[in-house]
Amino acid sequence: MKRCRLLLALICLSISPFAGAAGLQWYGADSWTALRNAHASHPWIVHLWGMSCDPCRQEMPAWGRFVHDHPGTQVTFIEIEQAAPPEVESALAQAGLAGGDQWLSADGFDAAQRYAIDRRWEGEIPFTLLISPDGNVKTMTGTMDFRRLAGWVAAQKAPSAATRTR
């Protein structure tokens, strides 16, 4: 029994604190590096959005359905406009995304933070990164084509996933 508990503890420790993190957390200057490390070697979807962005809010329920329909897929949501936490939490909850891997900009997205995520990204939202386990990154500006997104997720599970994207 003790061995089982020890094994369980080791398994828990081996999971980064970011992977599967539940609930809204502050996003700061160092968060991107930590997030990338936490999600390394897994297919990872990062969705950047803002509360004042109409298309962002309007498609959030579709994101909620996508996450519900793709359990196990790592999806991170980052609100970049310094909106009030209760409002962000409420919007995510109404979209069926309560308790997911969610972040909220603590001090606004400056050039360095945008550059770290994608050097070409000037802050337009919604903006989504599809990051393959081999590190390849595909970016998408604007609202999501969820059929294409589901296709990307399925492709990541295929044996030849490491040779794809860009």
Added chain:
Amino acid sequence: MFLSPIRLRAFVTMVFAAMLALLLANPAGAQTMSGMSMMHPMPPKPCGSARPLGCADTATPAFAPDGTLLLAWTQDRNVYFARSKDLGQSWTLPVRIGDAASGFDGGADARPQLVADAAGHVLIAYDTFKDAHWNAEIWLASSSDGGAHFDAPRAFEPTAVSQRLPVLDVAASGKILMAWQDKRLSGPQKLPGASIGYAWSSDGGRTFSPSQLAAKASCECCRIGVTNTPDGLPILAFRTIFPGEVRDHVILRFLPSGAPGQPQRVSVDDWVTDACPHQGPSIAVSANGTVHVAWYTRGNARQGLFYANAKSDASTFGAPQRLGNPDDVASRPFVYVHGDRVWRVWKKFDGHASQVLIQHSRNDGRDWSAPAVIASAAGRSDHPLLLGDRDHVFLSWLSGEHGYQLIELKDPQ
């Protein structure tokens, strides 16, 4: 080559410096948000700047007709104002114009706006979000004594659906034009984007005419560019939405009657997107009527920062010219004219620091000097802005590293 810095090191003079030290280098306010239900409060984090205004978010300058430099800025979700009689060597005590904490607009193109007219009126405009649907309202604060005292800010049209990102302009007639992103059409009808709303004031901003629409379609998150034509009438530049969700730019002239004319396309970038770019265009008009526009796009035809001009009698703009190099991480272009001299600036980020690059034309935009770095700063920085008084042109730039800077631009010989 362009530099003749009149840096604002002298903020430290007068009592203003002491006030700023307490008020503007405040460390933590913006980092700790109230009302968090699931989140732990973020620990106080110094903004890291001891420079005057180094902890401010955005700063917008304007010259009063008597040459007084006026400055409105946001910090810790408040709007402040101060004046300088010596181009920023010393300042009046900062006045808190309004508390924008409730519904603070953190959009990248949101910033307070201000104008001053010949009668001594100073008008400040900014917006906040007002409801759960992220509809915005415009707040106005006016002064009739050159900015010494302001009335409490008042909501422009409280019952309007949504009015955001106001800009101000004083026409030659002395009337003030305000234009903004308006959702009276797009909100109820769930259409993409917004419209361009406008209203005129004949009393320095104390009252305005009923608001109307100047254009039905606009990109809701991008600031409008505004200036005057040689005949003293306002002209706008804004990102509109063409059929097919194409978000390209147009200009729009106001007629002597005060009514808007028809939009004129600046370029066919073919940026098909439903995203919020948060980056509006800049416009300036030469003494001979040439219209200069600078903008950002990620269209199918071109991506990056671009500039184009149109002679006063031209129905179309010339070919867009790229600002900077294709590989540059460039943003926030701004254009300004003084007679037939034209200046254009933009911001470039190299992964560590931001640089403001500048080019100058002595022949109304036909030939340009090579790009030169006029300022640089590590860490966060505001948009570079250009403004002028009767004889001089300045770069206005706010950064965490240097605080607020006003740098005179010299005509390169």
